[in-house]
Amino acid sequence: MSELNAESTAFRAALEAVRAVEPRIADAIAKELHDQRESLKLIASENYASPAVLLAMGNWLSDKYAEGTIGRRFYAGCQNVDTVEQIAVEHAKALFGAPYAYVQPHSGIDANLVAYWAVLADRVEAPALAKAQKRNVNDLTDAEWAELRQAFGNQRMLGMSLDAGGHLTHGFRPNISGKMFDQRSYGVDAATGQIDYAALRESAREFKPLIIVGGYSAYPRKVNFRIMREIADEVGATFMVDMAHFAGLVAGKVFTGDFNPIEHAHIVTTTTHKSLRGPRGGAVFCQPELADQVDRGCPMVLGGPLAHVMAAKAIAFAEARRPEFADYAQRIVDNSQALAEGLLRRGATLVSGGTDNHLVLVDVDKYGLTGRQAEQALLDSGIVTNRNAIPQDPNGAWYTSGIRIGTPALTTRGLGTAEMDQIAELMHTVLSQTKAGASKAKFDLDPAVSEGISKQANDLLGAFPLYPSVDLGV
Ligand code: DSN
Numbered sequence: 001m002s003e004l005n006a007e008s009t010a011f012r013a014a015l016e017a018v019r020a021v022e023p024r025i026a027d028a029i030a031k032e033l034h035d036q037r038e039s040l041k042l043i044a045s046e047n048y049a050s051p052a053v054l055l056a057m058g059n060w061l062s063d064k065y066a067e068g069t070i071g072r073r074f075y076a077g078c079q080n081v082d083t084v085e086q087i088a089v090e091h092a093k094a095l096f097g098a099p100y101a102y103v104q105p106h107s108g109i110d111a112n113l114v115a116y117w118a119v120l121a122d123r124v125e126a127p128a129l130a131k132a133q134k135r136n137v138n139d140l141t142d143a144e145w146a147e148l149r150q151a152f153g154n155q156r157m158l159g160m161s162l163d164a165g166g167h168l169t170h171g172f173r174p175n176i177s178g179k180m181f182d183q184r185s186y187g188v189d190a191a192t193g194q195i196d197y198a199a200l201r202e203s204a205r206e207f208k209p210l211i212i213v214g215g216y217s218a219y220p221r222k223v224n225f226r227i228m229r230e231i232a233d234e235v236g237a238t239f240m241v242d243m244a245h246f247a248g249l250v251a252g253k254v255f256t257g258d259f260n261p262i263e264h265a266h267i268v269t270t271t272t273h274k275s276l277r278g279p280r281g282g283a284v285f286c287q288p289e290l291a292d293q294v295d296r297g298c299p300m301v302l303g304g305p306l307a308h309v310m311a312a313k314a315i316a317f318a319e320a321r322r323p324e325f326a327d328y329a330q331r332i333v334d335n336s337q338a339l340a341e342g343l344l345r346r347g348a349t350l351v352s353g354g355t356d357n358h359l360v361l362v363d364v365d366k367y368g369l370t371g372r373q374a375e376q377a378l379l380d381s382g383i384v385t386n387r388n389a390i391p392q393d394p395n396g397a398w399y400t401s402g403i404r405i406g407t408p409a410l411t412t413r414g415l416g417t418a419e420m421d422q423i424a425e426l427m428h429t430v431l432s433q434t435k436a437g438a439s440k441a442k443f444d445l446d447p448a449v450s451e452g453i454s455k456q457a458n459d460l461l462g463a464f465p466l467y468p469s470v471d472l473g474v
Helices: 006-021 023-038 051-056 079-096 108-132 142-152 176-180 197-207 225-235 247-251 288-294 307-320 323-345 371-380 408-413 417-433 447-462
Strands: 100-102 155-160 181-186 211-215 238-242 267-271 282-286 359-363 386-388 402-406
Touching: 006 023, 006 051, 023 447, 051 307, 079 100, 079 247, 079 282, 079 307, 100 288, 108 142, 108 155, 108 176, 108 238, 108 267, 108 282, 108 288, 155 197, 176 181, 181 197, 197 225, 211 225, 225 238, 247 323, 282 288, 323 359, 323 408, 323 417, 371 386, 371 402, 371 417, 371 447, 417 447
Parallel strands: 155 181, 155 211, 211 238, 238 267
Antiparallel strands: 100 282, 267 282, 359 402, 386 402
């Protein structure tokens, strides 16, 4: 028998240790790898982290509390966490060319909360303290504190509307950000499906927000952050960008100049697990004047930092600094555009008519379907996507009229533009053969069609093994 490679040995040993305590967990972990290998994953926000990233998380760094920041912790014995966090910060700053990086947030929501409270501290709390001639909030009188709390609760945010591709955390009521801020949305031009910067400027002039948020989770085009910063400066707003979806394209230098948020925003947030291909987590980048406020993220809104995940972030940032990551980032966009062209050629309607980034938004009304029906029909056929609202969506945020598809994961797996055209054919076949049913969730699709497409999807994936270096022996 040939010797196992190091990665297979490591994952097998980890599973054996887990199995000794609770076999069902070991089975679920192994099954997840199996299922991911079998699935044609077009979820725009997912990816496959490297074995090094995954392995960096399974260790005793997890045991350590380290609230506070590097060198200023609320616990003793944090020297190794300091080392890990410092290295992650160094790689993050070098990767993005950012003056300051904070790598503790556990997710994108957390990163956005850190950013919002940093801006509130800078723009609302600091002036209140200066006015009262006090050093910190504990020194304020009850009356001064009541006044400051009123001020915290009455600030404005301008963010992209949900149906145009904005994110819940950009000031929408179901999320804490919508309860913190009075929010107004900007949308897209009805004809082009792209951001209307003149309308955005008009809205900002009228609304005078404290924060303008750029970034999205379902917008298929580049955003001109230079223009957005100009608008923010004109109305005295702090400009924040949530680059969670496209951080990999910034890191890989596909988005440069006007389209690189790091060059234009006061503060930038991200997740680390989408196009950036790291562990699940978040990060914040900012101009030096906001750094002290960002550093207050834990324990302000974050629980103790996850040192094992920061270790994995350091590995992912280091990987993304390699030249091959730039090639990967460009291939994500090439694939996305090939998928868009393949769908358009077959008669699909795409929001904005195409894509500049890692995602494509298909208007499935063209096929007489809701997003919910299309999502399930595709899933039954072995193609994993997610339904998404489209601009002015008549079916609302639950049933929707759109399907969001993204290429970061399949690009990691090695699929290229020729395979994207084959996937466009599979998707178009499913969507055009699915008939809407009696409700917005029901549909009819001949099982022979879904089985046939599943098989073709599986055959396609067979040529691109996922985690080829990992053999679990099951
Ligand atoms: N869940 C992520 C997405 O799918 O876009 C963002 O929250």
